[in-house]
Amino acid sequence: MAELxxxxxxxxxxxxxxxxxxxVVLIGEDVAKAxxxxxxxxxxxxxxxxxxVRDTPISEEAIxxxxxxxxxxGLIPIGELMFSDFLATCWDIVTNQIAKTRYMTxxxxxxxxxxxxxxxxxxxxxxxxxxxLENWAMAVPGLKVVAPSNSADVVGLLAxxxxxxxxxxxxxHKALFASKSExxxxxxxxxxxxxxxxxxxxxVTIVALAAMVDKAMGAATELERLGISAExxxxxxxxxxxxxxILESVAKTSRLVTVEENPRLxxxxxxxxxxxxxxxxxxxxxxxxxxxxxxxxxxxxGGLEDLAxxxxxxxxxxxxxxxx
Amino acid sequence: xxxSRDTRLALxxxxxxxxxFEQRAYDLFMQxxxxxxTHLGLGQEAVAAGFAVAMRPGDMTYCTYRGHNHTLxxxxxxxxxxxxxxxxxxxxCAGKGGSxxxxxxxxxxxxxxxxxxxxxxVAAGSAWAAQMRGTDQVTACFFGDGTTNIGAxxxxxxxxxxxxxxxxxxxxxxxxxxxxxxxxxxxVEHPAADxxxxxxxxxxxxxxxxxxxxxxxxxxxFERARRGEGPSLIEALTYRHKGHxxxxxxxYRPDEEVEEWLDRDPIKIYRxxxxxxxxxxxxxxxxxxxxxxxxxxxxxxxxxTPPPDPAILMTDVWAxxxxxxxx
Numbered sequence: 001m002a003e004l005x006x007x008x009x010x011x012x013x014x015x016x017x018x019x020x021x022x023x024v025v026l027i028g029e030d031v032a033k034a035x036x037x038x039x040x041x042x043x044x045x046x047x048x049x050x051x052x053v054r055d056t057p058i059s060e061e062a063i064x065x066x067x068x069x070x071x072x073x074g075l076i077p078i079g080e081l082m083f084s085d086f087l088a089t090c091w092d093i094v095t096n097q098i099a100k101t102r103y104m105t106x107x108x109x110x111x112x113x114x115x116x117x118x119x120x121x122x123x124x125x126x127x128x129x130x131x132x133l134e135n136w137a138m139a140v141p142g143l144k145v146v147a148p149s150n151s152a153d154v155v156g157l158l159a160x161x162x163x164x165x166x167x168x169x170x171x172x173h174k175a176l177f178a179s180k181s182e183x184x185x186x187x188x189x190x191x192x193x194x195x196x197x198x199x200x201x202x203x204v205t206i207v208a209l210a211a212m213v214d215k216a217m218g219a220a221t222e223l224e225r226l227g228i229s230a231e232x233x234x235x236x237x238x239x240x241x242x243x244x245x246i247l248e249s250v251a252k253t254s255r256l257v258t259v260e261e262n263p264r265l266x267x268x269x270x271x272x273x274x275x276x277x278x279x280x281x282x283x284x285x286x287x288x289x290x291x292x293x294x295x296x297x298x299x300x301x302g303g304l305e306d307l308a309x310x311x312x313x314x315x316x317x318x319x320x321x322x323x324x
Numbered sequence: 325x326x327x328s329r330d331t332r333l334a335l336x337x338x339x340x341x342x343x344x345f346e347q348r349a350y351d352l353f354m355q356x357x358x359x360x361x362t363h364l365g366l367g368q369e370a371v372a373a374g375f376a377v378a379m380r381p382g383d384m385t386y387c388t389y390r391g392h393n394h395t396l397x398x399x400x401x402x403x404x405x406x407x408x409x410x411x412x413x414x415x416x417c418a419g420k421g422g423s424x425x426x427x428x429x430x431x432x433x434x435x436x437x438x439x440x441x442x443x444x445x446v447a448a449g450s451a452w453a454a455q456m457r458g459t460d461q462v463t464a465c466f467f468g469d470g471t472t473n474i475g476a477x478x479x480x481x482x483x484x485x486x487x488x489x490x491x492x493x494x495x496x497x498x499x500x501x502x503x504x505x506x507x508x509x510x511x512v513e514h515p516a517a518d519x520x521x522x523x524x525x526x527x528x529x530x531x532x533x534x535x536x537x538x539x540x541x542x543x544x545x546f547e548r549a550r551r552g553e554g555p556s557l558i559e560a561l562t563y564r565h566k567g568h569x570x571x572x573x574x575x576y577r578p579d580e581e582v583e584e585w586l587d588r589d590p591i592k593i594y595r596x597x598x599x600x601x602x603x604x605x606x607x608x609x610x611x612x613x614x615x616x617x618x619x620x621x622x623x624x625x626x627x628x629t630p631p632p633d634p635a636i637l638m639t640d641v642w643a644x645x646x647x648x649x650x651x
Contacts, residue, residue: 025456051456056483057479057482057483057486059445059479059482059483061442061445061475061476061479061480062445062448062476062479062480062482062483064445065442065443065444065445065446065448065449065476065479065480066445066446066448066449066452066483067449068445068446068449069386069445069446069447069448069449069450069451069452069453069463070449070450070452070453070456071449071453072384072429072434072446072449072450072453073384073449073450073453073454073457073461074453074457075452075453075456075457077449077453092439092442092476093442093445093446093476096439096442097437097439097442097443097446101435102640102641102642102643103420103640103641104417104420104421104425104427105417105420105421105425105427105429105435106415106416106417106418106419106420106421106427106640107418107639107640107645108417108427108428108429108430109427109429109434109435110643112643141641141647141649142641164643165642165643166642166643193650193651194651239649240648240649240650240651241649241650241651242650242651243650243651244651
């Protein structure tokens with residue numbers, strides 16, 4: 001067990017899988033010699049060589065299309081999109097080609113591939129380099145979607161994504177790259193589609209993802225001082241979705257708050273709200289409350305950006321109002 | 325390069341099978357037995373046959389929604405192909421793909437792609453995997469003239485050239501991007517060939533209605549790719565006998581132009597050539613009769629096959645065979 005930064009955990013997870021299976025390869029912009037613009041792939045080029053860790057042109061359709069074609073011909077490719085915002089430049093390949101091909105071919109084509117991308121705000125990058133787009137990917141049948149909140153999960157979920165026979169998008173959070181947390185020694189392989197209950201509580205269930213998990217945990221600590229017992233669930237995976245953990249928790253606490261970084265309309269919390277309303281309505285003692293980024297593009301200036309992204313205080317206020 | 329008699333007969337047989345298949349697809353559409361849409365390759369058979377005959381098992385073909393010819397000539401069975409068009413349980417994609425997505429992975433027909441340009445980087449990726457794994461597979465990627473104006477074309481050509489990938493890009497220039505003459509929307513004369521130099525590639529134009537010429541250029545490009553000398557971009561000049569899709573009667577094309585190209589029908593040209601080379605008419609007639617019988621048999625088999633079992637609606641989203649998004 002040692003402390004590892006989230007960015008070093010990315011490199012560790014990739015190295016673990018590349019060491020295990022020579023079919024695993026990594027391509028993207030500046031991922032090789034430069035070690036990635038977020039330094040998440042440092043050392044891989046030196047360790048695995050220029051064929052398996054390869055820089056591409058600024059060509060996101062080529063990156064995503066190439067990993068699809070490579071997956072159709074015997075490789076297990078990982079493509080990095082430098083910022084998740086760039087998904088918009090290759091959304092056809094990701095959603096029309098990668099996501100649909102197995103179904104449209106009657107199951108003939110398997111695409112064991114991974115797209116990794118830096119997601120989320122907090123870095124003062126402005127509207128085109130800060131978005132939380134995990135809900136876009138969640139909306140497309142045929143894509144699995146994970147978003148780790150800590151270093152150990154980065155290693156384990158990356159490994160699970162690489163070993164999964166279906167396309168997986170791993171949303172790494174930019175605001176977490178420098179954060180450090182404990183990571184067990186040795187090989188780590190997680191399971192897709194499993195949420196984690198990070199804190200037990202009895203008054204309210206707070207469901208969060210990626211960088212919002214720390215906010216939810218901070219809020220739970222503050223709420224405890226106010227006499228409110230909050231259960232915090234780190235969702236970790238949007239597809240598959242661990243509905244069992246959510247529904248069991250709501251059955252216990254009777255209240256649900258989601259904390260989402262994506263903009264309000266059709267954020268992933270809306271789907272969870274719908275699920276709980278349909279399947280756990282009689283367990284609820286109050287309305288489901290969503291804490292989200294407002295329905296705006298993210299601003300660059302720090303004060304404005306902090307106002308937009310859900311904070312510990314906003315989560316505390318939402319829960320206080322609900323539990324009252 | 326002089327093609328062997330066997331090669332020539334294979335080219336002729338391929339073109340005839342594709343022609344009869346597409347004619348039947350057209351007829352079945354008119355009878356209401358094929359729904360949705362079809363983009364027929366009538367008139368463009370020499371491109372498909374020339375390349376397919378030059379390929380080996382294990383090589384990979386990527387094509388577009390105008391992909392019946394290519395899929396068939398890589399060896400996909402005609403019955404399941406027809407079944408896919410007709411929406412029957414024997415469909416080659418189980419009825420989930422339809423006319424625009426015919427695929428037969430076992431034969432190296434790696435899919436028909438219906439978003440213009442998308443499959444060029446995918447084909448490059450398949451070639452990259454062949455290069456990485458040290459196989460001697462080549463990948464062929466077919467697309468229309470309209471594709472040369474979309475971003476994925478340029479991204480794929482560039483990276484294929486920079487990475488020296490064993491892929492052959494084939495532009496079937498049939499003069500029209502959907503309903504618009506290609507000359508109205510490009511700044512050069514040749515949509516593919518005149519862009520080749522931007523990627524350090526040779527300018528290659530071939531008569532796409534001459535099966536021998538196509539075969540020759542295909543063999544050269546594939547040999548080059550197998551030798552590790554990188555990609556090729558080939559522009560094959562051809563013409564579609566019908567409109568863009570079933571919704572399009574193709575009336576925007578001048579009558580004289582259509583007449584001129586119908587005179588240059590690749591199958592007619594090739595039959596005359598084979599006759600000049602001394603192939604007995606009976607041999608050619610036998611090829612045609614066999615192809616027609618194959619189409620008839622496929623059609624009848626599909627007509628007596630029910631639509632897909634409703635149970636398959638929810639299968640094959642994931643590798644586990646299912647479609648569940650939750651635990």
